[in-house]
Amino acid sequence: MVESFKRGVILPEEITEELKNKIIDYLKTVSKAKNREVARAIDIDKHLVDKAIAELSKEGKIEYLYLGASFIKLKEG
Numbered sequence: 001m002v003e004s005f006k007r008g009v010i011l012p013e014e015i016t017e018e019l020k021n022k023i024i025d026y027l028k029t030v031s032k033a034k035n036r037e038v039a040r041a042i043d044i045d046k047h048l049v050d051k052a053i054a055e056l057s058k059e060g061k062i063e064y065l066y067l068g069a070s071f072i073k074l075k076e077g
Contacts, residue, residue: 015052019044020061023052024074027062032071 022042027033035053039046053072056062065071 015048015055019048019052020056023049023056024061027072027074030073032065032067032073034069034071038072 022044023038026038026041030037033041035050036046038053039049042049053062057064057072061075062072063075065073
């Protein structure tokens with residue numbers, strides 16, 4: 001359950017589909033976001049969000065944008 005991954009709680013290293021879906025759902029509401037913004041918006045520890053975002057990128061579901069700073073967004077197409 002994602003609730004067990006909230007900030008301040010000991011984090012398992014496993015990334016769940018539920019967490020990845022929360023990230024994707026949030027990204028549908030914005031044009032781009034920083035990892036830190038995603039973590040705050042879904043109230044999950046940034047370290048875990050970083051790992052889930054890396055997996056989503058490898059799966060081709062999101063992409064990184066480099067506009068003077070690093071952002072992520074849903075992949076088009």
